[in-house]
Amino acid sequence: MNKRAEDFLTKLKLELIFREREEDEINAVDEELRDHFATAEKNGENVDDLIQQPVKSYADRFAKEMRLSKGIYRFAFSLLIFFLALTIIPSMFDAHFQLSLIFLFKIGFFVLSFILSLYVLKFLLMHYLDSKGAYIGSAIWFMFLFLCYLGVNYLVKHHPLAVLWQPTTRTSIILGLICWVACTIYFIGVKHKLSAIALAIICAPSIIGMLATGKNYGSHYTMISLILILIGWFLFSVISGWITFRKRKE
Structure with missing residues (x-):
């Protein structure tokens, strides 16, 4: 996985952590996206459209479905x-x-x-x-x-x-x-x-x-x-x- 995808996932994890989401669910999202990026990279697919999205708006997709952690x-x-x-x-x-x-x-x-x-x-x-x-x-x-x-x-x-x-x-x-x-x-x-x-x-x-x-x-x-x-x-x-x-x- 290239550095841009790695940085995107790291920022997404940080955003979800600061939004008080459960760590196990954050890790599950991270693993799912890593598999997606790895598969896309293996097949020669372009994931720039996903990576170029604002991290906050992308985190909104997951945050609503995740449990709160204090x-x-x-x-x-x-x-x-x-x-x-x-x-x-x-x-x-x-x-x-x-x-x-x-x-x-x-x-x-x-x-x-x-x-x-x-x-x-x-x-x-x-x-x-x-x-x-x-x-x-x-x-x-x-x-x-x-x-x-x-x-x-x-x-x-x-x-x-x-x-x-x-x-x-x-x-x-x-x-x-x-x-x-x-x-x-x-x-x-x-x-x-x-x-x-x-x-x-x-x-x-x-x-x-x-x-x-x-x-x-x-x-x-x-x-x-x-x-x-x-x-x-x-x-x-x-x-x-x-x-x-x-x-x-x-």
Whole structure:
């Protein structure tokens, strides 16, 4: 099968995956079309009319008859909860935690950038597949988001604008513990134990320091750990996503 037909099938699979269709049905469609292309190529038939069709319109033919799967978006939602937990919960163990307009903007920015990242990744995969363009584009995009996150975090610390609520240290610790326990239970429930462990590693220094002394001894370590884990998690996601993509393509 020629490269154009192979790329068409790969894009079709990606389109159906992003439409939340069941993986076994996607593979069945892929195998059927592969047999069709292989037979046509063997008989010297031209399949350009099929390959030149827009992938989205061709996917419409199958999507309506296929079962919905929440796998990819359930994973994306769990990943969003994980990153939000890393962003919010450690700051609640800070002795100077306060709810400000910039803090709310930080949360909104994080959610919006996460959703936008899904569309950016889909665009890169659909246009560049597994070529260098997809990796370079992804690296540039996530580096941009990371720098924006550092900038917003700086504003939260030094220019919070209007402070809506500044809880006592005791209240902040209690709320932080409640959120931490709730997120841990959720991650264990959805079988994302690595997320629960990473969150515990991030929060542990500040939790121990504040419970023991009432002061914030872990803020610098927490920030360093947060940055390292975010970078590590991003690299892990890219590598595991690339491996999964290659397996599905094969």
